[in-house]
Structure formats: structure tokens, C-alpha cells
Amino acid sequence: MRNNDIIWQKVRNHHELELPPDRDEVIPVQGFHIPAKTTFIVTNPRRNRYALLAFDGAFRPTKDSPVLSKFIHIGTNDVIMLSDYQLHELQKAGRIRPVIGPGDGPKNMPGSSLTVTGPKREKALRMLEYADAFEDYMREHDNWTLTDEQKARIVAEVAERLGDDSPPRRSKWYELMKKARTGQQFDRLLNFVDNDAAKGNRNPRYGSALAEAIRVAAHEVVALQGDWHAIRSTLVQWASPGEEFHSLRELILDENGVCKIPDKKIQRVLGAMNRYVYDFLWHGVDYAERVHKRTLSQIRPDAPLAIVDIDHTTLDLVVIDDEYPIVYGRPDLLVFRDRCTAIRLGWGLAFGAPSYQTFLEGLKHAMFEKDPSLMNGVAYPWWGTPTCLGVDNAKHLVGLNIRAAAKEFGFQTRAYRPAHPWEKGALEVLFGILGRKLVHRMPGTTKGSAEERDEYDEEKELAVPVLTMSEFQGFLNYLFAYIEHFRPTQGIGELATLKGVPAERWEQLIENSPQAPLIDRDIFTRLGGDVGTVTIQTRGCRWDYLTYQCAELVVLATHPKHKSDRKYEARRDPGNLGSIEVKDPYSKAERWINVPICDADAGYAEGLKLHVHRAIVKYKREQEKKADRDVGLQDARREMEASLVELHARRKKHKTAQMSRKILRGQRPEGTALPRRR
Structure with a gap:
């Protein structure tokens, strides 16, 4: 973080950060575990100005008030109190990150997670596999020290599984174990990137007669x-x-x-x-909780977000666009359900087999607060970071490589065993409810079984159940927020045989949920982001017919090495086309600039998903081609062009252009008389 940096500058006081306001209504949310004396970089909404805030412990003003996190602004020594809700908002916007290594190192730049690409990322993932293998072996054998022979055997097994021709040498083994135990959890992968000194919570813990x-x-x-x-x-x-x-x-x-x-x-x-x-x-609380929480996860969870189950279903209906005659197809719904409270934390939609981007979209939807403006005005106060993800062993989900994503986020994964369908029974019930309450009540549905289909005549079978995207989303929002979350549900009461109300259980237990580390939002873009190149023109940069602008682009466009046709690397979040990240090739430390959508396109692009945008663009281009192929239109164009040629010839003959210029200049044309006064 250099003082002479034009784009990345330190604020003079914390008010310039425009910190998110706290809510007037106190609603319990998941808390965060923040190691003592951790220093954070907090940015403004544009992520081009920053301040260093040192965590100084938790503070509860009164017995009944929520816990606040106390931060000291380094530079002015101002005290800043932030609630868990405000920390959630900063994390959601990617505006808070711990200082990792030297203060001016590239890991502390916004978008530093995006720099871990190519061979650098592949090597870091390999080192992460070795480090996790050491920990898994110690946990499974209840042996917390390893001999060199055991380490060598583990390294050989992992190298064979990965096909790694250059596994880490003996001198590297202890370093990998140390990084896994003490490294930061904001972005685990950064712990294993070369030439980085990852630092976690290493403050000693003291106990409290012969x-x-x-x-x-x-x-x-x-x-x-x-x-x-x-x-x-x-x-x-x-x-x-x-x-x-x-x-x-x-x-x-x-x-x-x-x-x-x-x-x-x-x-x-x-x-x-x-x-x-x-x-x-x-080793510190981070390592202890991470190593020993697997034992707890095998038991029925007694707090929200300890285990979040994932599964999917394909619904028997067709979704179309609200404005354009675009058919998206049958929706495949990927749902994230909290096992303790039966709350549906979030979901992702796909049209076709669920993709990796669908999983990441659903995970993001589950982890961060939902914007009511994007949910038809529905209030949805349920979200948080899971500790363990329960995943079906079915091929359609195993193929998404959820385990690899969980490694980078720091989650655990637990696969349902093929002969144990009851482990995900609640989600199967949910999909049955979706069918009965929505799909099977619409004209043209194929119903849930062959016997049911036989009860309907041919005329009804020929119809196709169709909903617009907003109608389908509105139904899901309303069903989960106002019906399913307030319906007594089996298995979430004090005993497994008792019923409980999901919303009430969430409010009672959320304060007991496992504290989560702050997570870098850019990991989503690194894992499933769309990459490409853009050029910088006078009006900004354009990508797929959308224009993005910001003042920082001037710094790139005025650089001596810039050319009008130079292509700059760019990334974007497929779940929201409201901004892109453009790589600054002239910065010594690799960094990415956040460029928002221009005002003219903001109403269209904010919150828009990439697959929807591409469907709209495809439709518009087909309409243009269809118009160009229309015979009547082509004849009309030829007639218009012939008329223009004839008009141009007459215009030259009667010297209308010269007369027009003289009239505009206030001159009387030669050979014309003044108008007669009446």
C-alpha cells in the first residue's frame, strides 16, 4: 500500500469509509470469531480507499444489548463499534479483509484472491492437499504427532493420487503442517502460495493450587x-x-x-x-475448532449453520422471461437447508444439469443477506456461513467438485451414504411440497406418478405449465419466507420426535451458532467467475454490449504504454453483472480495479445474471437477423434508397442546397423577388 498510489489510497478518517449503518431493529445473526489483535483493511464502497482497523475485543453495552466488536482506527486512534450485522454487510460487499503478511504486500490489495491463478494456484492447491492429508491422518488415528516415516507414507499416497511428479521434500513437511494449523482462514489458499508469510492467531492462551x-x-x-x-x-x-x-x-x-x-x-x-x-x-482456537468439530458434526446439530444440506430437484414446469419471448426451460432447483432449524438459507437456479456456477450462486445466496428489492420485497432474515456442507453422492452433484470449493472456503463436506436416504429426508419432503403446492396444481403438469397422470384427459395433458421468471422466484420467496419457515416441522424440536417452528428455532439458537471467520467474497469470482478481455475507450470499457465506467480507468488510459486497441484482462461475477474487475497491467504488485456499470445500463445490469443476459442478447440478435432477411422490408429499403437517389438528383438540378445555405445566412437568393407587402 504505497502512499503515492493514485488508485489505492488511505483515508484520513474513518468517516470516509462510509461504513454501513446498523439496523434499528435488533435481529439475531451469526457472530464472527475474530482473533485478538487482528488488523483489518476496510475499504469504502468503491474499494479504492482504505483504512487500517485493529480489533480490540468484544463489547456489550448492557446486559440485553447485542455484542459489538471494538476496532481502533490506526492513525487517528478513533474507536469504531461494529455490530455483527455491519460485519456481515462489509463481508458481503467484499470490503473487509485481515492484513496478511507485510502491510504493503500484494495479498492486502482488493481482488488479491483473483491473482492466485494458473500454475501458482495449481501448486497452492497441491500443497493444500498435502497439508489436509497430514491433518486427516492425525484426526482419524487420534495421534497428534507424526513420525517422518508416517509423513513420507502420507506424501507418497497423496502424490500418487494427484499424479504429482514433484511432491514436497522433507524440509517442507513441517512448514505445510504449521501453515495448516496457524494460517488465516479468510482465504485458506493464500496460506500455501509461494513467498507468503501467513499469520494466524498465535497469541498464547493462559489457564487459571498442588x-x-x-x-x-x-x-x-x-x-x-x-x-x-x-x-x-x-x-x-x-x-x-x-x-x-x-x-x-x-x-x-x-x-x-x-x-x-x-x-x-x-x-x-x-x-x-x-x-x-x-x-x-x-495452536490457537482456529485450529482447535477446525480439527475437532468433525466429531461434533456426526451428532444431530444443536445450533444453526453447523450442518447445511444441499440437494436438487428438476421441477415439471417451464420458465419464460418476463419481458421477452425467451424460454429458459425446466428449472433445476439447488437448495441449501440448515439441518438444525430446517431454514432454507438460499438456493440457486439452473436450466439443465446443475453447474458449478449454480452451486456457487446458491452458496452466495445462503451466506449473505438477501436484498428485499431483489426478492419482490420479501423480508428474508436468514443467512450465514456453514461449518459443514452435506452433499448427495449422486453423480449430478459429485461432478460439481463441491469438495474442492469447500477446501478453499474452509468448509467441511459430508457425503450422504447411498444406503442412508434418511440423512437428507427433509430435503426430499421439501421437493415433494414444491411439487404439490406449485407444479402439480398447474394445468398441464405430468403429475408425480404414472397413476396420477392416467386420471387426466388428453386435452389437459397437452397443455404446458408455464411461469415467468419473476412469478417463479416470487413463489419460492413467499413459500419459504411466509409458509415453510412458520410451519411446525418434525425433527427440529427439543427432541427429534417433537415438532418445532423453523423461524422460532432460528431466533432462539442463532446466537449459539459456530462463529465463522470472515471470508473473501472474491473467492466466488475466482472459482466460478467469467473471464475475458476488454478495451478502454472514451466512454469506458464494453463487455457483451454492456458499458462499464469509473474514474480509475483514466489512470490506465493515460499511461504511456496504453494503446487504444490494447486488451486488458477482465473478470466478472456471473451472478451479478453490475460491475467487473479489470487488471491493472502497469502496477508492480498485481491488482484488479473494480469498475461499476455505467448509469445508463445500471437499471438493466444491476443484479442481472449472466445466463439471462446472454439469452436476451441471443434473442435480440436473432430478431435483427430476422428483420434483415424479411423480403418486404428489403423491398421497402430498396424503394427508399431509389427515392433518395432521385431526390438527390432533383436537389442538384434546382440548386436547393445553395439556396438553403443563402437563406440560412440571411441572404436573398439571386433571381428571386422580395415578397410583396399586402
Whole structure:
């Protein structure tokens, strides 16, 4: 972050950041886990100005008020209080990220996640596979240290599975394990990119009498990454006059001042320490929760967002565009359902087999707050970051490579076993409800079974159930927000046999949900973004008939190396064409500039999905070609052109052009008389 940077500048005070306002109505939302003393880069809405904010702990003004996160603005020492809702808004807009490595490093630039591409990303993904393999082996065998022989065997297995001809050498193994344990979770992949010093929460954790004294000393020494020798030395020091355990001096020291507690007793206390506590003290809370939460996920979740199930269904209806005669086809609905509360967090729509972009669109819809203006005005206060994703083993979902995406986001995945359909039974019930309440009540539906289809006459069978896109989306919004979330549902009460109301259970339990790390929104674009090239013209840059403009493009267009036909790399989010990212090739550190849609196209492009835009463009171009091929229109054009030629000839004959110029100049044409006064 250079002070002389024209595009990327530091603000003078935090008011220039235009932080999102908090809501007047207090609605519980998922909280965040923020390591102590973490410094964040927070940007303005345009993401071209930034400030450094240091996290200074949580603060609750009153007993009944929500917890606020306290930040200190580095530079002015102003105190900034942000609610969990405001942090969600900043994360949703991609405006907050932790400082990773040196403050002026490329990892701290907006869009730095997009720089991890090509061979660099492939190598980082390979290193991530090795690091996860080490952790998986230790977790499965309940053995938290590995010998070199075990490490070598793990590396060989992963290398064979990946087809890696150059696996990491012995000197790299410990570094990979260390990065997996202590690296930041904002974008896990950045931990394994070459020449980056990933830093996580490494602050020691301290515990809080003879057995009690040994226990407290063990906690403190483990937090300092010491061994049992250090515990004995700590007890000797604490038994000194004026120290905390001086009253136990006779039990700790002999007459010569030497520790008389047997070594075996100290070693037993250290060995009997709970593994979660040990990892919590040694590696930090991030690693401890990540390593041990899999055991918890096998049990019926007792908090929202612990397990979120994913499945899909193809509905027996046809969706068309609201304005144009465009048929999108039969919708394939990918739903994200919270297992604890039965809340439908979000969904994605595809027309055809579900794609990777559909999964990412649904995941984004589930993780971030929904804009009521994009949901027909429906209030939808349910969203959050899942801890574990439950995925069907069916081919149509396995092919989406959800596990690879989950690795980069830091989620766990859990595949439903083929012989255990009850693990996703709630989603099967949901799809049955969708069929009964919408599809099977429309004229022309094929119904849910052959027996039902036989009950309908041929005339009704010939009709095709059709909904516009807004009608279909409106139905889903209304069904989930106002009906399904307030309908008593089996299996979400205090006992599995009791019913509960999803919206009420969510409100009761959301504060107990697993705290989530802040996640870089640009990961979505990196995983499923559309890439291309653009040129910069006087009116901005154009991509697929849409024009994008911002003042920062002037910096690129006025660079000495710029040419009018130069092509700049660009990326865009297929779920929202309201802005694109253009690569700055002249910056020493690789960076991307966020360029919003121009005002003239904003009403069309904001919130528009790429597949819808392409369908509209295809329709418009077909209409143009059809018009060009129309015989009547072509004859009319030829007649018009012939008339223009004849008019031009007469115009030259009567010198109408010269007379017009003289009249416009206030001159009387030669050979004409003045008008007679009456």
C-alpha cells in the first residue's frame, strides 16, 4: 500500500469509509470469531480507499444489548463499534479483509484472491492437499504427532493420487503442517502460495493450587509451547517469595530449593490434558475448532449453520422471461437447508444439469443477506456461513467438485451414504411440497406418478405449465419466507420426535451458532467467475454490449504504454453483472480495479445474471437477423434508397442546397423577388 498510489489510497478518517449503518431493529445473526489483535483493511464502497482497523475485543453495552466488536482506527486512534450485522454487510460487499503478511504486500490489495491463478494456484492447491492429508491422518488415528516415516507414507499416497511428479521434500513437511494449523482462514489458499508469510492467531492462551498448581503451570507452559521440563521450572519460580503459589513452597520444593514433585506426575498431568484444550493452547482456537468439530458434526446439530444440506430437484414446469419471448426451460432447483432449524438459507437456479456456477450462486445466496428489492420485497432474515456442507453422492452433484470449493472456503463436506436416504429426508419432503403446492396444481403438469397422470384427459395433458421468471422466484420467496419457515416441522424440536417452528428455532439458537471467520467474497469470482478481455475507450470499457465506467480507468488510459486497441484482462461475477474487475497491467504488485456499470445500463445490469443476459442478447440478435432477411422490408429499403437517389438528383438540378445555405445566412437568393407587402 504505497502512499503515492493514485488508485489505492488511505483515508484520513474513518468517516470516509462510509461504513454501513446498523439496523434499528435488533435481529439475531451469526457472530464472527475474530482473533485478538487482528488488523483489518476496510475499504469504502468503491474499494479504492482504505483504512487500517485493529480489533480490540468484544463489547456489550448492557446486559440485553447485542455484542459489538471494538476496532481502533490506526492513525487517528478513533474507536469504531461494529455490530455483527455491519460485519456481515462489509463481508458481503467484499470490503473487509485481515492484513496478511507485510502491510504493503500484494495479498492486502482488493481482488488479491483473483491473482492466485494458473500454475501458482495449481501448486497452492497441491500443497493444500498435502497439508489436509497430514491433518486427516492425525484426526482419524487420534495421534497428534507424526513420525517422518508416517509423513513420507502420507506424501507418497497423496502424490500418487494427484499424479504429482514433484511432491514436497522433507524440509517442507513441517512448514505445510504449521501453515495448516496457524494460517488465516479468510482465504485458506493464500496460506500455501509461494513467498507468503501467513499469520494466524498465535497469541498464547493462559489457564487459571498442588494438583491445581501443576495444572495451571501445564496450561501456561503449553501456551508457551514448552515441555514438561519447563513446567517444573515454572513451579519452582511460582514457589518463590511474593509469587502466586508461595504458600505451597513446602509441597513443591525440598530443603535445597529443588522441585520435589516426581517427573512422572508432571508428565501424567501433561499427557492427560484434553486434546481440544491442548490444541487450543498450543495452536490457537482456529485450529482447535477446525480439527475437532468433525466429531461434533456426526451428532444431530444443536445450533444453526453447523450442518447445511444441499440437494436438487428438476421441477415439471417451464420458465419464460418476463419481458421477452425467451424460454429458459425446466428449472433445476439447488437448495441449501440448515439441518438444525430446517431454514432454507438460499438456493440457486439452473436450466439443465446443475453447474458449478449454480452451486456457487446458491452458496452466495445462503451466506449473505438477501436484498428485499431483489426478492419482490420479501423480508428474508436468514443467512450465514456453514461449518459443514452435506452433499448427495449422486453423480449430478459429485461432478460439481463441491469438495474442492469447500477446501478453499474452509468448509467441511459430508457425503450422504447411498444406503442412508434418511440423512437428507427433509430435503426430499421439501421437493415433494414444491411439487404439490406449485407444479402439480398447474394445468398441464405430468403429475408425480404414472397413476396420477392416467386420471387426466388428453386435452389437459397437452397443455404446458408455464411461469415467468419473476412469478417463479416470487413463489419460492413467499413459500419459504411466509409458509415453510412458520410451519411446525418434525425433527427440529427439543427432541427429534417433537415438532418445532423453523423461524422460532432460528431466533432462539442463532446466537449459539459456530462463529465463522470472515471470508473473501472474491473467492466466488475466482472459482466460478467469467473471464475475458476488454478495451478502454472514451466512454469506458464494453463487455457483451454492456458499458462499464469509473474514474480509475483514466489512470490506465493515460499511461504511456496504453494503446487504444490494447486488451486488458477482465473478470466478472456471473451472478451479478453490475460491475467487473479489470487488471491493472502497469502496477508492480498485481491488482484488479473494480469498475461499476455505467448509469445508463445500471437499471438493466444491476443484479442481472449472466445466463439471462446472454439469452436476451441471443434473442435480440436473432430478431435483427430476422428483420434483415424479411423480403418486404428489403423491398421497402430498396424503394427508399431509389427515392433518395432521385431526390438527390432533383436537389442538384434546382440548386436547393445553395439556396438553403443563402437563406440560412440571411441572404436573398439571386433571381428571386422580395415578397410583396399586402
